[in-house]
Amino acid sequence: MISVEEALARILAAIAPLPTVRVPLPEALGLVLAEDVIAREDIPPFDNSAMDGFALRSQDSKERQGQPPRLKVTGTVAAGYVADHAIEPGTAMRIMTGAPVPPGADTVIQVELTRHGGPESDWVEILQEVKPGNNIRPAGEDMRHGQLILPRGSEIGAWEIGVLATLGWASVPVTRRARVAILGTGDEVIEIDQPLQPGKIRNSNSYLLEAAVRRAGAIPERLGVARDTVESLREKFSQAINADLILTSGGVSVGDFDLVKNIMSEQGEIQFWRINMRPGKPVAFGHIGAVPLLGLPGNPVSSAVTFELFGRPVLRKLQGHTHLLKPQIEVKVEDGVQERAMRRHYVRAYVRWQDGKFVARTTGHQGSHIMTSLLQTNALLIVPEGGVVVQPGDTVQAIMLDWPENAS
Amino acid sequence: MISVEEALARILAAIAPLPTVRVPLPEALGLVLAEDVIAREDIPPFDNSAMDGFALRSQDSKERQGQPPRLKVTGTVAAGYVADHAIEPGTAMRIMTGAPVPPGADTVIQVELTRHGGPESDWVEILQEVKPGNNIRPAGEDMRHGQLILPRGSEIGAWEIGVLATLGWASVPVTRRARVAILGTGDEVIEIDQPLQPGKIRNSNSYLLEAAVRRAGAIPERLGVARDTVESLREKFSQAINADLILTSGGVSVGDFDLVKNIMSEQGEIQFWRINMRPGKPVAFGHIGAVPLLGLPGNPVSSAVTFELFGRPVLRKLQGHTHLLKPQIEVKVEDGVQERAMRRHYVRAYVRWQDGKFVARTTGHQGSHIMTSLLQTNALLIVPEGGVVVQPGDTVQAIMLDWPENAS
Incomplete structure (x- = not known):
């Protein structure tokens, strides 16, 4: 018997990440970035206002003879637009959150710290002195042109999608999803919509594994149930030649695995271990042609647990992850x-x-x-x-x- | 300003779970069961062997004059088949893991504790006395006919799928997924595949929210970006009449939300709050017609965080979950x-x-x-x-x- 760690190490040593594909940004969710993402612009792209208020020169905010300075309002900059003139001494412009700071201004005062004659007012009184840079988000404060933002190998979650969108990555190079062929085995196994007959049980493992594979971000395909004959197994395996992994359940106990073993020897190679663990002692690993095969036990609990311990790390490695194990x-x-x-x-x-x-x-x-x-x-x-x-x-x-x- | 807890309570009070639909079992992953699942059979359905070995009468396993008893092997029960005759005194049958225990036998001895003449042997020696019930998994040991297995409201994970398959639930009644219309707002927002222009930023929020909505198990639909005009907003909202939730980002700061507020008053009703939190102070909630609308702030971080605090719990409640909050x-x-x-x-x-x-x-x-x-x-x-x-x-x-x- 070998240890869980040794079995996992041997299996993972035979697995290499899948090729890179480019997918539209929304489809990249949950996948792994296959290239470094470098900012090609500053973000924010321009100095902009953090508040609704007035853009002005900071020196114009100083009190004059104990009175708040009164400035001429020369226009409005809304978000999405640029000012068509500069701020001159003694003037200010109304500015909205996110709007570019107009030339000549070096500060923004929020509207609550001013007095003015309403939304169309052509004057504003500055009720508090403000320092240069107040309420201004400088260009490049978040990301700088040329900066590495997301290294290759990063997992793309919802927030990474937001960052990639900001940088204009409408499509993204990722390690592609694994296609997993799932095969039940055993003359006792019937389909889930069938009434039970004497000696039979329903095919729960294939559905459980299908769901677990999907949860791991891969694309499952159920091949149904192979009968306990060479012909049936050979026929099922022939449907899996384009898979990135074959998962079988059942047929790996000591006595009855010979059948699968013979076919694997005929079409590839097999390692078969008794692993020093419970549940789930017998696990097989090998290849059918070039396709890796992981043979899980037939007991539902053993199948579920060994998938978590061996199958899921294999799928994560195939899909480019470097962190393979649950916390x-x-x-x-x-x-x-x-x-x-x-x-x-x-x-x-x-x-x-x-x-x-x-x-x-x-x-x-x-x-x-x-x-x-x-x-x-x-x-x-x-x-x-x-x-x-x-x-x-x-x-x-x-x-x-x-x-x-x-x-x- | 109101507290986060009060805002969330008020929003959730206006949200009811969506209707039940019946979906094929594999599509139920991540959804919430809308009916109790009661076992309609015993599981396992029949007494079966936990080991490869021999089925016999326990009293036949007792030593005779210090010698291991030697029994006549009358046949084999493979998994999926039933014995065509009973075990008589002095006889045994070869039995495989999962096969039904033949009538007359009350125990199974694993093959390692026997001596026999090979796979076709018609005799077996029993090397250890075994008790009744040894290596037998009784019918109903896992689930009993009539037992409540999964209550309504359970979240369906991979392992629940396995249990449902075992019980023959080829389709499952679930609370359906929410359809979420996602709308960006603001004249400054351009599409993600566009080059930046002065004063403009890319539409990161809609993509971030789309991914976050998908992660929450709902079905997102991006409606693009509404310009800062009544006509543009009205046109976008008209595309959302079949949604279960509208998510907007931007346009909810104090100054510029009037536009959306006017349309909501015209087509439904609106509550608008300054929430005592950072980031993300302004959040709007109301209805456009019968469709709930959650208005998130425009800053990407505020949008992301307020979605986690308010949007995700709304989606979970819509989809039938009772546990709504992250740990x-x-x-x-x-x-x-x-x-x-x-x-x-x-x-x-x-x-x-x-x-x-x-x-x-x-x-x-x-x-x-x-x-x-x-x-x-x-x-x-x-x-x-x-x-x-x-x-x-x-x-x-x-x-x-x-x-x-x-x-x-």
């Missing part, structure tokens, strides 16, 4: 874990923030066929190898899968 | 917040897990036009009203926007 924190386990497992045990648990720390409660029965336990799970507690018992109140490492929203 | 935790602020703001201050920061606690570092310049500060932000520190200064090392509440992956 890991320490949590206090309220109820402890009494069940001894000699293998590394990933215990399903619900973690919440309480009184300044994270507290976990396990979901109870950890059998790999107890799917309902997944419904209360937002974290996997890591119980180390060797039959460790976690006492109530002990602290363990937890992989956070999800961080749920607060009630409003 | 909030306490963090230690390494560099403190020296800038005094009399209003509630949402300070952009990067939070990381270090030595068993969360530590924050602010992103520096908190001006609402400094978009690059958003790129380092994964949390908003909440500095209370009243000009509080946060000293280096102080603890504050933080809204966690994102919890980034670990390096592998």
Whole structure:
């Protein structure tokens, strides 16, 4: 048996990021930038006003014989327009937030610190002395021409989209999404819209994995369920030749994996490991032709957990991410874990923030066929190898899968 | 000025969840279940084997005169099939993981604890006594016929999809996704593929909001940019009559909002607030006809932050969620917040897990036009009203926007 870390390292060593494609900006959400983004302009592009007010020369704001100075208002600069004349000594212009500061002015006073005769007034009294640069956002204060703004490898979230739009990147070079072929296996597996028959169960894994693949930003394609025959498997694999990854579930226990193994040997190569973990001991990795294949166990819980530990990091690496693993924190386990497992045990648990720390409660029965336990799970507690018992109140490492929203 | 809490409460009071629609299971990902899911069968549907091994009567596993009992193997039960005969005393059947336990057998022994003559062997020796129920997963152990499995209001993640598939829910009743019309405003705003001209800036807010709306699970539609005229606004709003929410950015500062306000009064009703917060003081809420409208500020940072605080909870409520707010935790602020703001201050920061606690570092310049500060932000520190200064090392509440992956 090999360790989880060794299995993951071996799998990731065989995975390289996918090619770069250029997509329209809105489609770049969640993808990884494939080139450095350098500002080709100053942002803001021009000195502009942070307030609605009056643009003037700061020296004109000084009191004269204890009286507020009264200036002639020569016009208005609205956002989106430029002044058609300059500020001369003794004059001011009405200016709106975001409008370019007119030539000659070196400061802006907000409207609340002035007295004037209304929106069309041709005079304004300056009630407070203002310094040069007051309420002015200088050109380039946010981004400078030539500055590296987003390095290659950055994940593009909503706010990165905003920055790219500001810089005029209407399309963006990204590492493309992975296409993932998902294959169920086993004569016992029927489609989800079928009534149950004796000995049969429904194909839950393919749908679960499809959703998990989509959550990881990749494009899933369900190939259905292969029967337990060479012909059926060969036919299904032939549909996956254009995929970037094949995910199988089931058919990787020691006895019955021979079939898939034979086909992989025939069409590519296979590594098959018993991994020192629970749930999910048997995991296969290899290639069908040039397409990597990750073979997950058939038990729904094992399939779900091994996807998180091995499948999701593979998809993130394919899609250009450098941070591949879910965050890991320490949590206090309220109820402890009494069940001894000699293998590394990933215990399903619900973690919440309480009184300044994270507290976990396990979901109870950890059998790999107890799917309902997944419904209360937002974290996997890591119980180390060797039959460790976690006492109530002990602290363990937890992989956070999800961080749920607060009630409003 | 009203508080953030009061503004949010007033907005949410005007929002009701959208109607229920039935969608194919794979499309339910991220949506909210609109009906209780009750199991209509036992899961597992039948007693089945947890191991590859032999099914037998437990009493036949007892030693006889110090010798392991030798049983006649009468056949094989593979997964997906049922035995065509029962286990009689003194006999056993080969059984695969997941296969139904044949009638007459009350236990399964794993293959490693037997001796036999190969895969076709017609005899097996039982090397260890086994108890009734050993390696048998009883029917209904995971879910029982009639049991409430997922209550209405549950968010459907990948693992819920797996459970729904198991139960045969090929389609699912969900609260439907919200359609969101997104409108930029202002004569200064040009499209993102246009070269900059004097006084102009690119339409970053609409793209940022489109991405944020999509991240919230809703369907965005960009309507472009309305000019600062009644006609242009009226024409744009006429395109939004089928939306579930209109999001505008810009045009809500005190001076220039009159235009939008007039149209809202003409076509619906408007509430306009100065909210006691920074960034993002002015926020408008009302209706155009029957469509709710949320008017966000024009500064990119203010727009991004007010969307998180007001827009995202609105979308979650529309889409049937009951947990509307991002998680909030306490963090230690390494560099403190020296800038005094009399209003509630949402300070952009990067939070990381270090030595068993969360530590924050602010992103520096908190001006609402400094978009690059958003790129380092994964949390908003909440500095209370009243000009509080946060000293280096102080603890504050933080809204966690994102919890980034670990390096592998």
